[in-house]
Amino acid sequence: MEDQLLARVARAAGVADLVSVLADRLTPTDLQSLMLAVYAVRADRVSPADLLASYERNRFASPSAADPQLLARFDAAAFGLLGELGYGGVELSPVSPLGTVAAVTEVSQHKVLTTGRNSEVLADSTNVLALESAARRRDLLRRDPRNRDRVRLCASHRLVRGQFFDRPGMLPHFRLLALTTAGRDEGSFRFETTALTEQLDAHLRLLAEGRRQGLLIDRVRVSVTDLSQGIRREALASVLDRLAARHPVVGFAFDDEREQGRGYYEDACFFIHATTADGDELLITDGGFTDWTQRLLSNAKERLLTSGAGTERLITRFAPES
Structure with missing residues (x-):
């Protein structure tokens, strides 16, 4: 076609x-x-009448139904919490260089809103945080080629996706809270288990903060998928055990049936689902390990964990009815 x-x-x-x-x-x-x-x-x-007609039918231009005050309040609390946990906030540009997504993933450029200035509108902020992480890690490695300092970043950004969503109320743009942890291989899967524990703990704390702000979040469950053919199973199980002790009301389990993300993530990936007061279970957070900083820096020792929480979905679907 x-x-x-x-x-x-x-x-x-x-x-x-x-x-x-x-x-x-x-x-x-x-x-x-x-x-x-x-x-x-x-x-x-384009005449003024044409402009208004275009605004009303252009799916990319439709405003979100989310309450901006609720989004801003949650973001403010999230940045405060994440700052305490060691994540540096980054206010991203609305655009990034052409190929930001396609160069490090197998995602089609057709799913990205490409501009006429050899750039693209952000479709996934984790890709851009990976670029920023790689730049910061490169500076650290120039001073010490064996540097193991971790770069923890976070950003809340409205993203735009080019593909068509056929579900009612779904817009091609939405707000996502992204976290990345970049560093160097520390042996024995230590970087990975520590980074995974930290990010999952951070996301669960964010959901607890949402509850404190009045969001009607019922059950929460974390599912981890082992992509290592069982090699990392014991280490991943230890992560779930530690987190279960910290968050006793959260469900933790392995999901060996998950297909989404295979080939995109490596070693391990995870989902966090939350249930509304009406009993609807919704996917809130998706994350996993990638080789993006390895490829960006041409260094097989580099490691990166990325994740993103759909804060707009959280705010709109879990807010109490007014």
Whole structure:
């Protein structure tokens, strides 16, 4: 279907190899200049009436139904808590370099909102925090090639996804609270178990904070998936045991049936689900280990744990009815 569409566009433009010309023969700067000129001409043709009509039908432009005061209140408390736990807050740019997602994952560029300036609107803040983590780790490694200092970062950001969501009320943009922990291999899976314990503990504390703010969060459960063919099973079990002692009302278990995230994460990944007062169990947090900083720094000793909590889902689905 896509090939047929591109063939039709090439015929309409009168250039048989249009995609190749634009992608390979033009420099990024020249392509950017061309796209800016095209969109400038198109923008000049938009009337105020056209603009209003476009605003009302453009799914990317629709405002969120979330209460901004509740989001801001939760974010403020979250940054305070995460700061105490050693995570440095980062206010991310709305855009990142072209290829931020595709260069380190197998996610299609079609799921990203690409701009006309060789950049893309943030689709996953963990990718950008990975870039920031890699930059900070690179500076540490320049001073000491065996540096083991951990870089813990967090960001709350509104993300935009390009794919179509067919569920009622689902928008292509939403707020996510992302955490990353970057460091160096410490042997015996020590970095991984410590980072995983810290991040899961942080996310569970955030849910407890949500309860203190009045969110009607009923049951919470954590499921960890061992992606190591059992090699890391004992170490991962010790993480769950430690967390169960700290959070006795939370359920902890392995999920060996999970398919989502295989090939995206390595060693281990996790979900955190929470149940509403009406009994609906919703996925709130997704996380796992990736090789992104290894690839960004060309250093197999680097380690990275990423996770993201859907704070907008939390606020909208667990808030008491007014």
